[in-house]
Amino acid sequence: MQEKMTIQKNSSSNQKAKKRAASVPYLTCGTQKALETIPSEEDGEPPPVFITTENINISNIPKDPEEAEPPGKPGVNPECNAGIEGKDHLAVESLVVTEPDIGLLKQKTYALIGASKNSDNFRSRFFPWCTRSEWDDWKWQLKNRVTNIKQLGRLINLSEDERESLNSGNGSLPFAITPYYASLLDRDDPMHPIRRCVVPVTSEQKRSFGESDDPLGEESQSPVPGLIHRYPDRVLFLATTVCSVYCRYCTRSRIVGSHERQPFCSEHWAQAIEYIKRNPAIRDVLISGGDPLTLSNEKLEYLLASLRHIPHVELLRIGTKVPVVLPQRITLSLVKMLKKYHPLWISIHFTHPEEITPEVAEATGRLADAGIPLGSQTVLLKGINDDVRTMTELVHGLLKIRVRPYYLYQCDPISGSSHFRTSVEKGIEVIRGLRGHTSGYAVPQYVIDAPGGGGKIPVNPQYVIGREGDFLIMRNYEGLIFRYPDPGDQINRDQINPEQFNTGFESLDNEHTHLHTRLEEVIV
Numbered sequence: 001m002q003e004k005m006t007i008q009k010n011s012s013s014n015q016k017a018k019k020r021a022a023s024v025p026y027l028t029c030g031t032q033k034a035l036e037t038i039p040s041e042e043d044g045e046p047p048p049v050f051i052t053t054e055n056i057n058i059s060n061i062p063k064d065p066e067e068a069e070p071p072g073k074p075g076v077n078p079e080c081n082a083g084i085e086g087k088d089h090l091a092v093e094s095l096v097v098t099e100p101d102i103g104l105l106k107q108k109t110y111a112l113i114g115a116s117k118n119s120d121n122f123r124s125r126f127f128p129w130c131t132r133s134e135w136d137d138w139k140w141q142l143k144n145r146v147t148n149i150k151q152l153g154r155l156i157n158l159s160e161d162e163r164e165s166l167n168s169g170n171g172s173l174p175f176a177i178t179p180y181y182a183s184l185l186d187r188d189d190p191m192h193p194i195r196r197c198v199v200p201v202t203s204e205q206k207r208s209f210g211e212s213d214d215p216l217g218e219e220s221q222s223p224v225p226g227l228i229h230r231y232p233d234r235v236l237f238l239a240t241t242v243c244s245v246y247c248r249y250c251t252r253s254r255i256v257g258s259h260e261r262q263p264f265c266s267e268h269w270a271q272a273i274e275y276i277k278r279n280p281a282i283r284d285v286l287i288s289g290g291d292p293l294t295l296s297n298e299k300l301e302y303l304l305a306s307l308r309h310i311p312h313v314e315l316l317r318i319g320t321k322v323p324v325v326l327p328q329r330i331t332l333s334l335v336k337m338l339k340k341y342h343p344l345w346i347s348i349h350f351t352h353p354e355e356i357t358p359e360v361a362e363a364t365g366r367l368a369d370a371g372i373p374l375g376s377q378t379v380l381l382k383g384i385n386d387d388v389r390t391m392t393e394l395v396h397g398l399l400k401i402r403v404r405p406y407y408l409y410q411c412d413p414i415s416g417s418s419h420f421r422t423s424v425e426k427g428i429e430v431i432r433g434l435r436g437h438t439s440g441y442a443v444p445q446y447v448i449d450a451p452g453g454g455g456k457i458p459v460n461p462q463y464v465i466g467r468e469g470d471f472l473i474m475r476n477y478e479g480l481i482f483r484y485p486d487p488g489d490q491i492n493r494d495q496i497n498p499e500q501f502n503t504g505f506e507s508l509d510n511e512h513t514h515l516h517t518r519l520e521e522v523i524v
């Protein structure tokens with residue numbers, strides 16, 4: 001790995017860079033020297049990125065106003081891990097990072113994502129004291145999350161069951177909804193899909209057959225706290241336990257929001273980074289949590305920079321629901337920071353088409369414009385998105401906002417999830433309803449995360465249904481049967497008698513060329 005990621009340019013560029021480096025007072029010597037070798041923005045080059053973990057203490061980097069301490073509690077950063085509870089487990093002063101973002105110093109870009117008509121009406125009705133610019137500020141949204149029955153009862157008409165659940169406080173998973181996301185809930189219908197995802201009910205307190213607190217066996221695959229190493233070449237980095245909204249079916253409900261039980265602190269980060277450094281087979285790091293986009297830009301950048309500095313780490317990924325539940329977080333300065341760490345991919349947790357609002361479209365547009373490939377991860381949920389019509393609407397909406405449907409997850413058997421889980425057959429039915437009926441890009445891969453840590457197992461409708469001699473017998477998306485010439489292979493050999501398919505489809509008797517043509521039409 002090069003000690004710094006930069007581009008050598010001609011001498012006139014270097015002169016400008018030298019001057020520029022000299023004019024940036026907070027840089028330490030090592031970084032000033034590095035700056036002298038790179039082009040400036042005036043040269044038409046993007047701002048440089050240095051990854052030299054020895055040089056600069058992050059506490060020396062001037063803060064973007066957007067990243068300043070939130071009002072109310074000086075010295076306490078609510079979006080850092082456990083900060084919402086008033087503790088700052090990430091003592092970043094002890095961490096070092098280099099971030100000479102000249103562009104940021106020159107131009108403070110932190111334009112807000114504006115509220116849509118729907119959320120503006122909601123704000124006027126339920127948060128009349130909140131100004132429009134406060135509403136558009138992600139820190140205001142985090143600070144003013146709805147976290148108790150009294151607050152929620154002002155916004156929606158709670159059912160008896162919701163009341164009982166909220167009053168009992170028995171669930172292990174905390175309860176929080178951003179005011180923005182609360183604006184999407186139906187006020188009167190407890191079965192409203194988005195409402196069901198975030199408002200607790202008593203069913204989540206009952207453990208059913210096959211359920212456990214850690215169904216994926218993550219704890220047993222965690223070599224250091226906060227790091228899951230399941231596949232040889234990639235790891236899951238649990239950067240925080242904080243989310244802006246707590247989904248009632250969360251696979252990690254054993255840890256999210258539980259700052260005391262598993263506070264991922266700076267020491268844990270250091271251990272995890274060190275582990276990755278010592279394992280050259282790791283080429284892909286997925287940063288998740290909790291939700292890493294609840295971290296401040298500074299802390300997130302520290303992590304990205306530290307990981308990008310590791311020579312064998314090729315790919316960085318972030319898993320988040322923030323663009324959906326807190327789109328205001330996708331500020332220009334966040335995006336500007338993220339784009340320095342390419343190749344960086346983001347997987348966004350979407351659940352229902354009603355989540356695709358103008359604010360969310362603006363947020364994903366900003367990320368996509370920064371060259372960050374976006375994929376969606378969706379959990380199949382009973383009565384919420386487990387029908388072809390809803391899923392089609394969701395995947396079409398995602399493509400329109402430049403998010404590629406990536407995974408459709410079978411809901412994990414987490415304790416208290418039986419009211420959310422569907423049969424696997426239902427998932428196959430949903431995929432069958434998509435494949436061939438819409439663009440291939442719109443069809444996610446349906447997977448089951450194997451209990452106990454077996455990893456993701458793809459589940460697909462059966463399209464190859466047998467063999468007849470040198471032909472594979474296949475069914476297309478319309479249910480039509482085709483023979484494909486495949487003399488060399490043994491797949492399903494002897495397993496099929498075409499007579500059993502009383503299809504009457506003339507294609508069975510057609511020439512191979514015709515079969516090819518039809519198959520090309522089918523496999524889009």
Ligand code: SF4
Pocket residue numbers: 242243244245246247249250251252253256289290291320321349
């Ligand atoms: S945002 Fe993700 S990690 Fe957080 S509660 Fe929802 S599913 Fe769990």
